[in-house]
Amino acid sequence: MNPRMxxxxxxxxxxxxxxxxxxPTLLAACGGxxxxxxxxxxxxxxFANWPLYIDIDEETKERPTLxxxxxxxxxTVNYFEEINDNATYFARxxxxxxxxxxxxxxxxxxxxxxxxxxxxxxxxxxxxxDKSLIPNIDNxxxxxxxxxxxxxxxxxxxxxxxxxxxxxxxxxTGPVRSIxxxxxxPNLKGKVTMLTNMADTMGLVLxxxxxxxxxxxxxxxxxxxxRVQAAVDSGQIRxxxxxxxxxxxxxxTIAACVGWSxxxxxxxxxxxxxxxxxxxxxxxxxxxxMLIPKGGSVxxxxxxxxxxxxPVNQAPIAAYINFIPPVAGTKEVLIADDPxxxxxxxxxxxxETLEQVSQFDSAALSNEDYIERWQSVIGA
Amino acid sequence: xxxFFHRHRGLTPYLLLAPGLAWLTLFFLLPLAFLGYQSLQxxxxxxxTFTWEFSNYAKAFTDFRPQLMRxxxxxxxxxxxxxxxxxxxxxxxxxxxxxxxxxFLLFIxxxxxxxxxxxxxxxLNILADEGxxxxxxxxxxxxxxxxxxxxxxxxxxxxxxxxxxxxxxxPIYVSLEQIDHRLLEAAKDLYASPAxxxxxxxxxxxxxxxxxxxxxxxxPAAGDFINAQLLxxxxxxxxxxxxxxxxxxxxxxxxxxxxxxVLMATILTALLLxxxxxxxxxxxx
Numbered sequence: 001m002n003p004r005m006x007x008x009x010x011x012x013x014x015x016x017x018x019x020x021x022x023x024p025t026l027l028a029a030c031g032g033x034x035x036x037x038x039x040x041x042x043x044x045x046x047f048a049n050w051p052l053y054i055d056i057d058e059e060t061k062e063r064p065t066l067x068x069x070x071x072x073x074x075x076t077v078n079y080f081e082e083i084n085d086n087a088t089y090f091a092r093x094x095x096x097x098x099x100x101x102x103x104x105x106x107x108x109x110x111x112x113x114x115x116x117x118x119x120x121x122x123x124x125x126x127x128x129x130d131k132s133l134i135p136n137i138d139n140x141x142x143x144x145x146x147x148x149x150x151x152x153x154x155x156x157x158x159x160x161x162x163x164x165x166x167x168x169x170x171x172x173t174g175p176v177r178s179i180x181x182x183x184x185x186p187n188l189k190g191k192v193t194m195l196t197n198m199a200d201t202m203g204l205v206l207x208x209x210x211x212x213x214x215x216x217x218x219x220x221x222x223x224x225x226x227r228v229q230a231a232v233d234s235g236q237i238r239x240x241x242x243x244x245x246x247x248x249x250x251x252x253t254i255a256a257c258v259g260w261s262x263x264x265x266x267x268x269x270x271x272x273x274x275x276x277x278x279x280x281x282x283x284x285x286x287x288x289x290m291l292i293p294k295g296g297s298v299x300x301x302x303x304x305x306x307x308x309x310x311p312v313n314q315a316p317i318a319a320y321i322n323f324i325p326p327v328a329g330t331k332e333v334l335i336a337d338d339p340x341x342x343x344x345x346x347x348x349x350x351x352e353t354l355e356q357v358s359q360f361d362s363a364a365l366s367n368e369d370y371i372e373r374w375q376s377v378i379g380a
Numbered sequence: 381x382x383x384f385f386h387r388h389r390g391l392t393p394y395l396l397l398a399p400g401l402a403w404l405t406l407f408f409l410l411p412l413a414f415l416g417y418q419s420l421q422x423x424x425x426x427x428x429t430f431t432w433e434f435s436n437y438a439k440a441f442t443d444f445r446p447q448l449m450r451x452x453x454x455x456x457x458x459x460x461x462x463x464x465x466x467x468x469x470x471x472x473x474x475x476x477x478x479x480x481x482x483x484f485l486l487f488i489x490x491x492x493x494x495x496x497x498x499x500x501x502x503x504l505n506i507l508a509d510e511g512x513x514x515x516x517x518x519x520x521x522x523x524x525x526x527x528x529x530x531x532x533x534x535x536x537x538x539x540x541x542x543x544x545x546x547x548x549x550x551p552i553y554v555s556l557e558q559i560d561h562r563l564l565e566a567a568k569d570l571y572a573s574p575a576x577x578x579x580x581x582x583x584x585x586x587x588x589x590x591x592x593x594x595x596x597x598x599x600p601a602a603g604d605f606i607n608a609q610l611l612x613x614x615x616x617x618x619x620x621x622x623x624x625x626x627x628x629x630x631x632x633x634x635x636x637x638x639x640x641x642v643l644m645a646t647i648l649t650a651l652l653l654x655x656x657x658x659x660x661x662x663x664x665x
Contacts, residue, residue: 087628094631098426119631123426190528232614238531239613244501253509253530368424368630375625379614 041299044076048089048108050288051081053160055320065317069307075300083109085242090116093293097125102295107304109159112359113199113286115366117156118149120291126155127292133302136309139328143354144287148362156289157305158326160318163261163349163357164200164284167245167276172255178279179208182256183231191255193248194228196240198374199360201228201258203284207358213284216364221373229377240378250274261346265322276346278356285357287326322347419637428634436638444622444639451618452646454533454608455601458540459548462597463590465541466549471582474556485553492546500610503539504530507611531613539607544600548593555589556582591658595651602647619643 056063066077083089089110093103097120110117120126131137137157144158168176172191176182182192183205194201202224203213209227211220231237238254243263248254250271264276290308292301307313311329318325319334319341334342341347349357364370422433441448473484491499507513507529517523529535559582567577605620619639626636 090631091628094426119425190526190531237613244504244610247501247504248508251505251508251510253504371630375629377614379617379621 039299040297041075041303042106042297043074044078045107045300045304046078046080046105046296047304048080048082048105049159050083050109053081053109053288053321054079055316065313068313069304072307073303075303077304080105086111086114086116090119097294098123100294103293104295105293106296106301107290108293109288109290111286111288112147112149112362113164113197113284113365115371117289117291118362118366120293121150121155125294127294127296127298127301128154129157129292129305130298130302133299134306134309136306136327139309139311141326141328144326147287147289148359150289156291157309159288159290159308160262160321160323160325161285161287162323163278163346163353164195164204164258164286165261165276165278166204166256167249167259167264167274168256169249169252169254170273170275172252175275175277176256177277178281179204182258183227183236188255189234189236190238191253192231192237193239193241193245193254193257194237195245195258195260196242196378198371199365200260200284200286201240202374203358203360204258204279204281207281207283208279210281213358213360216361216370221364221370225373225377232377262321262323265344265346278353283357285354285359287359318347324349415637415640418633419641421634425631425633433634436634437642440635440638440642444619444642447617447619447622448642448646450608450616451602451620451643452650454537454540454616454618455598455604456650457537458544458601459594459598461537461541462545462548463594466545466552466593467590470549470553471556474553474559485550488549489546496543497606499543500539500606503535503542503611507535507538530611531616533612533616535611536607536616539611540601540604543604543607544597547596547600551592551596552586552589555586555592559585587658594654598650599647602650603643 054063055065063077063079066079070076089108093108096103110120112118134157137153140153140158144161145153147153147156147158150156166176166179166182173185173188176185176188182188199213202221205224205227206213206216206220209220209223211217211223228237241257243260245254245257245259246263246267249257249259250267259276261276264274267274290301290305292298308317309327311327311333314325314327314330315333315337318330319338322341322344324347331342331348345353417430418428419436420430420433421428422431422436423429469488473481477484505511509528509530514523514527514529517529518525518527523529529538563581563585564577567581572580602618603620605618605624608616608618608621619642623636623639623643626632626639
């Protein structure tokens with residue numbers, strides 16, 4: 001054989017290499033692939049998550065829950081705090097995923113109050129869960145068992161939830177218990193912010209209009225848009241925010257805003273006066289979901305999900321990050337150690353509270369015409 | 381090797397140019413070509429197809445004209461403001477600060493060791509309704525008692541001015557620093573008043589610095605979106621905000637790409653006008 005490779009050979013071998021590389025993915029997609037390495041448990045889990053979204057030991061900077069997982073399973077976790085917002089993260093991973101390349105992550109976490117989660121499922125960029133490896137899935141709370149974007153939980157499992165309601169600073173205003181008050185009260189003029197997130201803000205406005213945010217129609221959407229637009233035009237709404245409302249709310253630069261329960265629990269540690277409530281017409285609920293992007297290791301990811309759905313493992317996470325855990329039994333585990341957290345309505349809402357919250361219409365979430373109109377109201 | 385270069389002496393300039401050209405091709409021309417290709421696509425994510433869709437440009441021009449005008453206006457105002465603030469400051473440093481020159485230059489540059497985003501967030505505190513700046517302005521009657529700075533064009537323009545200040549100050553400093561003091565002495569000998577000496581000698585000699593500073597400030601400022609997003613309201617949003625929302629939220633890559641070209645063309649037009657006014661030889665130094 002000629003030891004020197006011609007350019008032609010190089011190209012052909014390169015092409016063959018590419019085919020080999022994508023073969024396991026193809027086989028997995030066909031449901032076959034018994035010899036594909038994807039079916040084997042790996043000794044490393046690549047886990048992409050949001051910042052401050054898992055318990056951490058302030059002194060050692062170690063993550064106790066992840067360490068415990070490694071001890072029990074021998075799987076090391078590469079934990080990437082790289083998701084800061086759904087849109088940006090999606091823009092980053094859609095390139096490789098659309099070309100059938102792996103993004104080297106076994107679990108990513110995306111929110112269901114934006115369109116990107118369902119976009120990934122619809123485009124076939126998520127691996128199916130292997131539920132035989134997740135017996136603890138029985139602990140999934142009933143409210144989370146059949147979300148509109150994944151009715152049978154084939155691809156996703158809830159990571160944490162939170163509610164969207166109205167937060168206010170009592171030094172600036174009395175209680176703000178409705179969107180009408182937020183949008184019309186002259187005392188709040190120019191001291192109100194709303195979230196840039198369409199589902200959260202429009203959901204609350206629709207509820208206030210007596211419309212159903214779980215089944216949005218062109219008419220009800222337009223009624224909602226008109227109300228927000230009027231409040232923008234009158235100067236009632238100062239601006240639209242991500243979680244950057246926290247600082248101005250705490251300082252009193254803004255008096256009241258649409259905000260997220262988990263943020264407020266954390267803000268209350270420094271500023272116990274701050275108030276948060278679901279509006280009288282009802283609040284919204286959103287959930288961040290774990291999913292396995294194409295090319296991720298299903299067995300490894302599912303092993304972690306099973307660990308995560310054990311209430312004993314979930315309790316320290318819930319106690320630390322203050323969102324609503326989707327794992328039944330967590331409250332019971334916590335009640336002995338940390339009754340204050342176990343009895344916090346913002347972390348463990350009771351049945352009555354859960355009846356007041358709705359999840360935004362999944363189809364409306366992906367409706368490009370709606371998104372475009374919403375983006376134009378918030379100025380872009 | 382030596383003999384190779386000797387024999388092909390004509391090649392040397394090209395070899396020296398090669399790394400720069402390769403860099404420009406790889407990181408500027410190719411992405412630009414891809415952006416151009418994308419701007420003429422139609423369809424919806426993830427199935428965009430190339431169809432010479434020139435209507436993307438029509439849409440970019442007509443639908444987002446207010447934001448485009450704001451980009452140019454705010455960037456222009458911030459550039460003029462930065463120039464007015466920077467010139468006297470660096471003039472003083474170059475001619476009067478003596479051995480403290482480097483220290484004062486450090487003061488100008490030091491804030492820029494901090495991330496852009498954090499600097500802008502700091503302005504949220506500086507300009508807060510209950511903060512010191514607004515308090516003083518209310519006391520002296522510049523602002524009404526319920527007046528505010530945040531969420532107004534003033535805050536956005538101030539934020540942009542601050543964020544690009546060093547890019548304006550440093551080139552002017554360099555050109556002032558290089559001025560031969562004997563030229564000023566000669567002007568004085570020829571009975572020029574200090575004002576005349578400044579206008580006839582110092583200012584023209586610092587013009588290259590002014591031009592460089594203006595370009596370095598205006599171009600990135602026109603594409604900025606952070607200041608409008610954090611310090612402004614929807615009524616202050618600039619074209620950068622629209623591009624961001626089109627690209628990230630709507631996943632509308634063709635319109636986002638077309639908008640980028642529109643912004644680029646607008647900036648180029650503004651620069652050509654500027655070149656006509658100040659004279660093109662100063663633009664290129």
